[in-house]
Amino acid sequence: MKTKLGKNKGLERSRIWIEGTRLTDAGFHRGEYYLAEYEGDALILSLIDDETVIDFGAIQPRKVSGKGDHPIIDITGKAVKEFFDGSEYVEVDYEKGVIVIRGVK
Secondary structure, three states, rough: OOEOOOEEEEEEEEEEEEEEEEHHHHOOOOEEEEEEEOOEEEEEEEOOOOHHHHHHOOOEEOOOOOEEOEEEEEEEEHHHHHHHOOOOOEEEEEOOOOOEEEEEO
16 A cells, blocks of 8 residues: 655654554554564564563564554654655555555655
8 A cells, every 4th residue: 555654743754654444454453562673675563462572672662552443553753754765655565463664756
């Protein structure tokens, strides 16, 4: 699925906002923990279980937010802008327990 990079605090193309049934279908429910890692040309979001969360030290797990059965993943900041520099859109591929995000120029 192709989606446009959003704006955060006035900074263009610095926000990735994903929500709804695509997240649920991939196993990303509100309250679940995941890791966000930049690898090669992709930002990879991987679900982790609650017991694993405390074992990650330097890599900070994130939590799926939202209300009820409507999950939301909101990734913002300078790292998003720099990693996807030159891209106006991102391609988001959903698999069970993994979401792969790549820039589209």
